[in-house]
Amino acid sequence: MTDRVLELLRTRPDLAELAAFPFNFDVSRAYHVEEVHLASGASLEPIAGDDTGGTYFLCGGTAVLHASSDGYASLVADSVGEALEELIRLPAWCEELSGELDEEGLRDVVRAADDEAREEFAPDLDAQRAALISGLGLPDRPLVELLALSEAATRRTEPDHLLLNSQELCAYRLEEPYRQRLRDVVLRPGREALERMRSGDPGARAEAVADPVLRAGLLHAARCERRDSDLPLLRSLLRLELAGASAGRADRYEERWLAAMLVGSYGQADDVPLLRAATSGQITDSAGAVAWARAEEAKRYGQDSAGRDEFTWAELAHRQGLVEHARVALIRMLDDTGPDAGRLRELSRALERIGDHAQAARAQFNLLSLQDTDRDRASEAYVLARLERGKGDLAAAGRALERARTAVGIDVGTGTGTGTGTGTGTGGGVGGDPSDGTVAEWHRRGLGRLITEQHLELTLAAVEAGDAELARTTMAHSRRLLGTIAKNSAKALRELSTRATWAVAGLGRPGT
Template sequence: MNDPVLELLRTRPELAELAAFPFNFDIDRADHVEDVRLASGGPLEPVAGDDNGGTYFVCGDGAVLYASSEGDAVLIAGSVTEALETIIRLPWWCEGIRPGLDEEQLLAAVREGDEEAREQFAPELDAQRAALLSGLGLPERPLVELAAMAESAAERTEPDHVLLNAEELGAYRLPGDPPRRSLRDVVLAPGREALERMRSGVPGSWEEVGADAVLRAGVVRAAQYDRREDDLPLLRFLLERENTERTEWFEEGRLAAVLVGLHGHLEDVPLLRAATGGGVTDAAGAVDWARTEDAERHGQDPSTQSEFTWIELARRQGRTEHARVALIRMLDDTGPDAARLQELSRALERLGDHAQAARAQFDLLSLQDTGWDRAAEAHVLARLERRKGDLRAARGALERARAAVGLDGAAPDETVSEWHRRGLGRMITEQHLELVLTAVEAGDADLARETMRHGKVLLGRIAKQFRSSLGDLPARATWAVARLGRGPK
């Protein structure tokens, strides 16, 4: 980190001493209480600490993140220079500082806090502040500007600067209640803007939405929560495009059909029949169907929509970090709820975060009551552990899968009596063979050979059609292990 102010502190001990006391920015306390990393995977460097066990980190974009020893973390400035300005001129002991104060109110709050600081622990405060500001070459900004900069930084904590415990992968909390934009508003914004352009007849706006399935999904959602009688022509247009493209995301197409059907126009019946697979055949039936669907699945209150709706839309929009952070915070707040854990695990896997997906999957596996369910979820855990690079954990998950179906001497329950004749046997076998190939590639010959032994047993047990459906995977795994004996040790 080459911030000039930080370099000054590192090369001029007298300035570093002033920053450490009384302003509690101590470059000799840069060791945090635990290993941490950013959820985004970005660079993170600890540069200073305070006497409460908190740590100041510099992120890859130069922004400064403060993490307490109690599990809170928030962005405090866009650079070390800005952070020091704020720390020195709006110091920690000024408890009267709060959002919304004007310049005079901030000055009064600082004067009151400074007076107490002089009496209790820093009688030379004024000289110390002046010397540090001068030595670091910091500007004399208005306090209201500094406060606004700090507030703006806090708002940028999510999604790119969320701190995780590196081992358990839980996210640090945002302290207090800092202002932040909801994920729903983030992902709906493009659709809302495009909807207004379409309503206003902006040239090319309809063509733009028609050609972009992701933007169109946002427009349909925006129209759901902002319904207008004169929107019927554009709703028809959206539904026609959904009927034509038939993307894998059918939910917005169904919603567009509901919004059109609520108008009850006879000429829309062919569109609705196509959208509902023949479920709607006349105008009266269209209205009844649309009202029922709307009441049961949609409605006009966005707060009733599943959080996963916004997460999936964020993923489709390329807002990977927004989706990741939302899922991690949901996982942190999820107890022993198998259905929710499974949905989180699958969503995190789709996002490519195999470590967090494995975290959710591990908890999910512990909640399974039957041998079949334990085997099914254990094979998923094995896949996630392998993809995140923890091959020993993948081996452990496969051990649990084998135990669940009665291999390795375990006593299975009646739910898995036909496991080898059904798809579960294929899935468990496939994960063994995939782990063999990954272990060979990683140079772990012992793990590869051990897993292949179990893989051969499984290949001998599962039904013939399932062995055939594995393609050349068994042969590739077999040859990979065979070559271990001839290759370099």
């Protein structure tokens, strides 16, 4: 359904002209300086422009987002009508607006700014404002309420309205005071549960027993807001984590370690057996427990671990179902990451876990460019292929696999591609390729199986997408790889290979 106010502006040239000047909402400039989209995948429609190259967008058919030409974007209103109210009654030339002002204070600021506007460029401002408000049927809200609506909208920019450059996938910036702290978002349930447990609420413990995600947030809340009286409840949480490990829930090792660290920091002799079990025997006495806890905390949560904490909050957000919150945090981290291989690898894996293959591929592409050995290039290239395939760019996946084959030497010359180079740089690789020696015997190890598996998966994806040429080319490489890698690896891939073979056979002969 079309927004009523937007429809009026599109069908009433007189109103559109007033909105464009002097209020700088020009529906004839409904385009942006570059291609953009929302990280959340919600719909995005340019509806107007301003005289600085900025653009107003309709998000999800209702909310209005403004993107500047210098890389900032924020939500401004929940509807086009509300956005026009703000622009007309709190116009851009009012630079002294503040949420600390009362109604009369805001009116004084607007009057003063309007006086200057009349002298400089809008002598008929009062008549223009009245005509536009009347023509659009806008309400007469108190300025305090209108400013509060505007600021509340801006604070809701993240996570659902994060704007991305569609080519580079970098995020538009948002002024720091309006950004949500992910730590506060994900710790809120844990803090509430912690306070209930501290007060002796039996229902809180029952909830923690039943919900390992809540328990994770509770433990992190206890780490951030410690009390000497928390030891009994921390012991109970550690026992719950140990019980989970005994039941086979090995994926949450981090929480067990955190609970042990918190209990160990108290240095109580009675806790040593519990801590010994939690740390696989690392702790044997109370003094050792304190030393271990301090060392672990310094390593995991010390002053140099702020970036590590961001991964913790992003992972916890994902587990809580707050996928968009996690996505925003990880994209912002990626935008701020330089040539740091370890951080890029972690970002790539974290983004893949939340299902954002495009951003994961961006991180992985940058990671691949930093590798300086054949083994590392091959290892990161096959991961890039998996991510490119996941985001639907099959051609890019094919290029990534080409880089993997080149790294192991199988695409060089006319050799067999066994990659047994000596690393001397004198033609020890396949077909005379100078190898650095780091991929010797790659075909007999897991790397060969992984690279081959990605070729077969890409073959199937290409068939499904109707790209016969890519499917046939990739299958030809797959056959060569299957004849090169160890027999046990080829056997493990037999079912996948058979499916790929039949899929390509179903395409018929080339040219038919």
